Structures are given as structure tokens and as C-alpha cells.
Amino acid sequence: MKLSSLIRLTALILLVAFIVMPHAFAFVFEPLTVNRAPAIYNQGSLLTLTLQHLRTVVLATLASTVIAVALGIFVTRPSGTEFLPLSRSLVNIGQTFPPIAVLAIAVPLVGFGEKPTFIALFLYGLLPIFENTLTGLTQVSPQTLEAARGMGMNDRQRLFQVELPLAFPLILAGIRLSVIISLGTATIGSTVAAKGLGEVIIAGLQSNNIAFVLQGGLVVALLAVLIHDGLGLIERLAARKLGRSLDEVS
Amino acid sequence: MIEIEHLTKRYGTNTVVEDVSFEVEEGTLTVVVGTSGAGKSTLLRMINRLVEPTSGRVLIDGEDTRRIPEDTLRHRIGYVIQGYGLFPHRNVADNIATVPRLLGWDRKRIAQRVEELLDLFQLDPAEFARKFPHELSGGQQQRVGVARALAARPALLLMDEPFGALDAVIRAKAQDDLLAIQRRLGTTIMLVTHDMNEAFHLGDRIAVMDQARLLQYASPAELLMHPADDFVERLVGTAERPFRLLSLAKVQEAVEPGAAEGEPIAVSDSLHDALSRLMWTGHRALPVADAKGAIIGRVSVDGILEHGRSLP
Numbered sequence: 001m002k003l004s005s006l007i008r009l010t011a012l013i014l015l016v017a018f019i020v021m022p023h024a025f026a027f028v029f030e031p032l033t034v035n036r037a038p039a040i041y042n043q044g045s046l047l048t049l050t051l052q053h054l055r056t057v058v059l060a061t062l063a064s065t066v067i068a069v070a071l072g073i074f075v076t077r078p079s080g081t082e083f084l085p086l087s088r089s090l091v092n093i094g095q096t097f098p099p100i101a102v103l104a105i106a107v108p109l110v111g112f113g114e115k116p117t118f119i120a121l122f123l124y125g126l127l128p129i130f131e132n133t134l135t136g137l138t139q140v141s142p143q144t145l146e147a148a149r150g151m152g153m154n155d156r157q158r159l160f161q162v163e164l165p166l167a168f169p170l171i172l173a174g175i176r177l178s179v180i181i182s183l184g185t186a187t188i189g190s191t192v193a194a195k196g197l198g199e200v201i202i203a204g205l206q207s208n209n210i211a212f213v214l215q216g217g218l219v220v221a222l223l224a225v226l227i228h229d230g231l232g233l234i235e236r237l238a239a240r241k242l243g244r245s246l247d248e249v250s
Numbered sequence: 251m252i253e254i255e256h257l258t259k260r261y262g263t264n265t266v267v268e269d270v271s272f273e274v275e276e277g278t279l280t281v282v283v284g285t286s287g288a289g290k291s292t293l294l295r296m297i298n299r300l301v302e303p304t305s306g307r308v309l310i311d312g313e314d315t316r317r318i319p320e321d322t323l324r325h326r327i328g329y330v331i332q333g334y335g336l337f338p339h340r341n342v343a344d345n346i347a348t349v350p351r352l353l354g355w356d357r358k359r360i361a362q363r364v365e366e367l368l369d370l371f372q373l374d375p376a377e378f379a380r381k382f383p384h385e386l387s388g389g390q391q392q393r394v395g396v397a398r399a400l401a402a403r404p405a406l407l408l409m410d411e412p413f414g415a416l417d418a419v420i421r422a423k424a425q426d427d428l429l430a431i432q433r434r435l436g437t438t439i440m441l442v443t444h445d446m447n448e449a450f451h452l453g454d455r456i457a458v459m460d461q462a463r464l465l466q467y468a469s470p471a472e473l474l475m476h477p478a479d480d481f482v483e484r485l486v487g488t489a490e491r492p493f494r495l496l497s498l499a500k501v502q503e504a505v506e507p508g509a510a511e512g513e514p515i516a517v518s519d520s521l522h523d524a525l526s527r528l529m530w531t532g533h534r535a536l537p538v539a540d541a542k543g544a545i546i547g548r549v550s551v552d553g554i555l556e557h558g559r560s561l562p
Contacts, residue, residue, distance in 0.1 A: 147335025150300060150408075151349050151398075152324030165339045241339060241382070 008229055015222045019047050022215070029211035037209050041200045041216075050219060053196035056114055056189065057182045060121035065175055068126050072133030073159065091130045094123035099185050103192050117189030117196070124185055125178035132174030136167025169239040176231040183224045187216070251276050252297070252406065252438065257306035259292050266292045268462040269306070274455070276405075279432055279439040281453035283446060283485070288459040290442045294408050297440065298327045310406065325349055328407035328437075332414040334395030336383040342368070342394050343379040349402040367397040370431065389420040396428070400437070409441040413448065425451055446485060450494050458482050470498050492558035497522040499557050501549055505538050510548040514539035517546065525554045 018025055022040045029039040071087050074080040099120040106116035140163050148158045164171075190198025197216045204212025252274040259267040267289040274280045282290045295301040297308050299320050308315045315323055336345050343364045350360045368375045371393040383391060392412065399407055412428075413421045429452060432439055443449055449456050450470050457467045458478075466478035474491050477483040486494070499521045514537040515524050528536060528551050535550035 141335070143331060143333045143335035144337060145335075146300075146331055147329070148337075150298060150324060150329035150331065150335075152321040152352060153348075154321050157352065162337060162339075 008226065011222055012226055015219065015226065019050050019219065022046050029215065032211040032214065033209060037207065037211075039211050041203065041212050043203060044199065046200070046215075046219070049195060049197050049199060050223070053183075053186055053198075053220075054223070056117055056194065056196060057121065057179060057186050060118050060182055060186075061125050061175065061179050063118075063122050064125035064178055065129055067122075068129035068174070069133050069171060072130055072137060073164075076134065076137045077155075087130070091126045095127040097123065099124050100188055100191075103188065107192050112193040114189070114194045116192050117186060117194040120189070121182045121186060125182050128177040128181070129171065129174035132170045132177075133167065136170035137163055139170075140166045169235050172231065172235045172238060176228060176235065179231065180224050180228050183220060183227065187220060251309075251311060252440070253309040253312075254293075254297070255307050255309065257293065257296055257308065258304050259289070259296060259301060260304045265462050267296070267303075270459075270464045271306075272457060272464065272467045274438060274440060276438055277436045278454040279429070279441065279452055280455045280457060281449040282440065282442045282457045282459060283449040283453075284444065284459035285485075286444055289462045290444075290459050291410050293459070294410055294440060294442050297406075298324050298329055298408060300324075321352075325353055325402060326404055326406070328396075328399030328402075328404040330395050330399045330407070330409045330412045332411035334391055334412075334415075336391060336394060336398070338383055341380050341382050342373070342386070343375075345383065345394060346398045346401050348398060353402055363401060367401060371397050371427070373397075388416055389424060392416060392420075392424055393427070396431075400431075400435070405438060407437050407439045409439060411443055412441065413443075413445075428452070446487065450497065458485060460485075471495065474498075493522060496520065496525060496554065496558050501538055504549050504553045504557055505547040506550065506553050508535070508548045509545075510535040510537045510550075512536045514543075514545060515549060517541070521549075521554050521557055524549055525551070528554070 026039045033039050068091070071091070075084040075087050102120035102123060103116045106119045110116055110119070144162060144166070145158065148162050153161065186194075186196055187198030187201055189196050190202050197220050200216030200219075201213050204210065204214075204216065254273070255271050257267055257270045258265070270289075270293060282293060284290050292301055296303045297315070299315060318326075337348070340348075343361075346364045346367055347360045350363060355363070364379065365375045368378060373390065373393060378386075378390070378394075383394070386394065392415070396407075396409075396412065399409075413424055416424055425448065428439075431437075441452060453470055455467065455469055456473055458465045458473070458481075460481050466473060466482050468476075468478075473482065473486060474495055477486055497520050500517070501515055501519050501521060501524050502517050504521055504524075505517065510533065512531060512533050515527060517538055517540050524536070528534070528549075535548045535553075537545045537548050540546050
């Protein structure tokens with residue numbers, strides 16, 4: 001086994017162990033506490049919070065993916081090319097608008113909880129997926145498309161049998177980017193009462209307990225690194241099938 | 251038979267193909283030759299309706315192609331382009347299976363057909379079926395491209411500069427292979443090229459195009475002896491004419507009775523090859539052997555030169 005995969009495996013085992021039985025790690029965090037404050041987050045189960053955090057991220061990314069890929073396909077069809085500049089600016093606004101501002105606007109409209117976080121993550125995740133879908137679909141060589149047309153593939157067959165499979169590694173790279181951004185961004189959802197790992201961090205900030213802040217931060221960071229790695233692996237497999245290294249694709 | 255009738259394509263005021271008509275006999279190889287921008291590719295693409303003609307029509311075995319749905323028409327016509335456009339995400343077997351799959355053949359029949367084609371193109375199925383296009387050499391990619399076009403047994407094969415991406419040595423081999431396969435399958439082929447040598451080497455008939463118009467449609471010998479105008483004459487190459495004539499004729503036509511010293515020449519060789527053998531070896535004449543190796547006479551330098559004259 002290579003050193004890098006060994007490190008990954010260790011990180012994964014540590015993460016799972018910590019989430020499932022955080023009190024076993026209390027000795028690590030005790031030196032960080034003052035006035036006998038609790039060393040391990042005690043206002044809820046870390047496991048539940050992690051799963052809720054992941055759920056919000058997965059749902060939001062799924063929604064971003066569906067919308068962004070559909071939009072990307074639409075604007076690369078002959079009937080949709082006029083909408084390319086418009087959809088680009090819309091998606092760009094989603095990215096430039098700070099998530100915290102989205103939360104501020106969304107709360108009065110949909111109330112506290114997971115919904116405003118979901119909206120913020122969804123908007124924030126659109127851009128990378130949309131841009132990568134666009135690049136993936138437009139970089140399919142004209143010769144390949146000409147051959148597909150010449151062999152009698154109709155528009156739908158060309159899209160599903162040629163264009164999307166060829167764009168797949170790039171779309172996947174966009175999704176990966178979006179997931180990673182969302183994992184971090186989702187922590188601010190806890191300011192509007194969404195269940196998630198942000199709770200741990202905020203509780204730590206409010207009670208001036210660095211151990212809490214560190215726990216929340218570490219779990220989020222490890223999740224991000226591991227998911228990033230896992231998706232990268234799938235991408236490489238997909239790209240290898242196309243005979244290109246990942247560097248060329250991304 | 252393919253009948254092209256008054257085919258015209260205009261983009262705005264720009265005429266790309268103007269009133270082109272000719273007929274292609276079944277089982278022959280027709281080469282459309284001309285300078286770049288002469289409209290040859292557009293002409294070819296109007297036959298499988300990748301380009302819709304402005305006016306005129308194409309009949310395939312008497313059937314107007316406009317009456318056939320586009321996709322159905324293209325399933326029935328093989329199409330090979332320069333660079334081949336192989337699908338990078340599909341292996342060789344899946345690439346070749348493209349049209350049979352679109353036609354909904356069953357799995358067994360497809361597998362059989364793929365194997366048959368790989369054999370025909372001298373690609374070992376065990377080695378090549380699972381390879382991806384980027385793992386193939388240029389010549390192998392070209393063969394897969396043609397095999398893919400022939401997968402559903404089309405009666406007509408359209409080829410647009412199919413040898414353009416190959417180096418000279420592999421190109422000559424690929425051309426000979428195409429001829430052999432065409433003779434064997436009896437497929438009607440229309441091939442577009444800008445290379446006059448290729449046209450003379452491959453074509454049963456040659457269509458010369460320039461500036462959107464068809465200048466001459468004739469057999470290679472006819473083109474050499476009676477070029478329709480100055481442009482055709484220049485394209486054919488005045489200095490090359492006698493040698494091209496010799497390339498078209500077989501030793502068979504110049505066999506004379508008598509004996510000669512030296513290694514025999516095959517009766518099926520071209521006179522061009524025979525002459526270069528004579529010049530190279532310094533003989534005035536060499537014996538001629540038939541397919542079985544029996545000596546049937548001789549061929550001489552003087553006899554060959556007779557065949558390189560404009561008025562025999």
C-alpha cells in the first residue's frame with residue numbers, strides 16, 4: 001500500500017472513530033479547555049450532526065447538479081445558444097452573492113432551519129458544475145460529432161451516447177468542487193438554526209471553548225478532504241477510460 | 251446505382267456546388283477530385299444529407315433520398331471522414347458496433363459482425379477488440395474507421411479524404427487494402443480527395459471539380475487522353491501523362507511472343523512497374539509469367555513505350 005493511501009485510510013478510521021465515540025478522544029481536547037468546561041461537545045450527538053450536515057450538502061449539490069447540467073445541455077443545443085450569456089450571468093450572480101447574505105434574505109421568506117441553508121448552498125454550487133458541463137460539452141471534437149451525425153445518430157442519441165459520456169469526467173470535477181465548497185459553507189447554516197456541524201463551532205465560539213471549535217472544524221475538514229479524494233478517484237477512472245490524464249481534463 | 255441530378259448548394263449568394271449531375275455505377279469506385287474549396291466535400295455530404303441541397307436531387311437505386319428519413323438514409327450509407335472521428339470513450343468493438351446497435355441488431359449478430367470485420371481488416375480481435383482509439387496507430391485507426399462505416403453492410407460508402415492523415419508508406423498500403431476490400435465486397439464507393447495520384451490509383455471513374463462545377467467525369471484513361479479543358483489538363487499533369495497511362499495498363503496488354511533472360515514479371519503488374527524493373531535491371535526485355543508462374547512471353551522496353559503514347 002502506498003503511503004498516501006495509508007494516510008487516507010488512517011484519516012478515515014480516525015474520523016469515524018471520533019464521530020461514533022467522541023468521548024474516547026477527550027484526553028486530546030482537555031488541555032484546550034479552561035475552568036473545567038466540557039472537552040467534548042455535549043449538546044447533541046456528533047454522529048447525528050455529521051449525518052445532518054452531509055444530508056444538507058448532498059441534497060443541495062444534487063439539486064445544483066440537476067439544474068446546472070440541464071442548463072448546460074440546454075445552452076449548448078442550437079435552440080438554446082441565445083440563452084448562454086443570460087444563464088452565465090445568472091449562475092455567476094449565484095456565486096458572487098455571499099451565502100451569508102442569501103441566508104439573510106431567505107430566512108424572512110422560508111423561515112429558520114435547513115431551508116435557507118439549502119438555498120444558499122444550492123445557489124453557491126451552481127457555477128462550478130455549470131461551467132464544467134459547458135466546457136465538457138463544447139470540447140467534444142467536431143469530427144466525433146460529424147461522424148456521429150453521419151452514422152445516423154439523432155440529436156438525443158448524440159447527446160446521451162457521445163456528448164455526455166465524453167463530458168462526464170469534467171462534470172464530475174465540477175460536482176466535486178461544488179461539494180467541497182458546500183461542506184465548508186454549510187457550517188454557517190447553523191446561524192439560522194440548521195442542524196449541522198456548524199452548531200459545534202458556534203457553541204464553542206459562544207462559550208469561548210476552543211475544544212468545541214476545533215472539533216467542529218476538524219470533522220468538517222476531514223470530511224472535505226476524504227470526499228474530495230474519493231470523487232477524484234472516480235474522476236480518474238472515468239478519465240482513464242478516455243485515454244487522458246486528469247491534468248488534461250481539468 | 252447513384253444518380254446525381256442537377257445538385258446545387260448555395261449559402262446566400264455564395265454557390266458552393268453548381269448544377270452537378272453524374273451517375274455512379276453499382277460496385278464501382280468513383281473519385282471526386284479537385285482543389286480545396288472546389289465543393290467536393292459539400293457534394294459528398296449532400297448525398298447522405300448532412301447538407302441539404304438548395305436544388306436538385308440524388309437517387310439511390312431509383313429512390314429519391316429526400317423521401318427517406320435522414321437517419322434511416324444515413325444508417326444505409328457508410329461514411330468515413332478525415333481523422334475518422336472514432337468515439338474516444340468506446341473501444342474498437344463498440345465503435346464498430348455503432349450502426350448495428352442503432353439498428354437494434356441482437357447482441358450475438360453484432361459480436362459476429364464485429365469479429366468478421368476485424369478479421370477483414372487484419373486486426374486480431376483478441377488483441378484489438380478491447381482497445382481504445384487512443385491506443386491505436388494512425389493506420390489502425392483508419393482501418394477501424396472504415397470497418398465501422400461498413401458494419402451494417404451499406405451498399406454505398408462515402409469517404410472524405412480518408413487517407414489524408416496517414417504518412418506516405420501507410421497510405422499506399424491503406425489504398426491497396428481499400429481496393430482489395432472493395433473488389434471483395436462489391437461496395438459502391440465515392441471518395442473525395444485533392445490528390446491526383448490517389449484518384450488515378452483508386453478510381454474506376456474520376457469526377458474533376460473546380461469552383462463549384464463538375465468539369466469532367468470520365469475514366470482515368472479518358473481523362474488523360476482527352477482532358478475536357480486546360481484546368482483538367484493541368485490537374486492531370488502534362489509531364490506525368492505517359493507514366494499515368496502506363497500505371498493504368500497491365501503487362502497483359504504488352505505481352506509479345508519470344509523469350510528473354512532474367513527474372514519474370516507477373517502478367518498482372520502494371521506497365522509502369524514493368525518499365526521501372528526493366529530500367530533498373532538494364533534489360534531490354536524480361537519474360538512474363540502468368541498467375542501460375544508459367545512463362546507466356548516477354549515484355550520489352552519498346553513494347554511498353556508504345557503504350558505511353560497519346561495516339562496508340
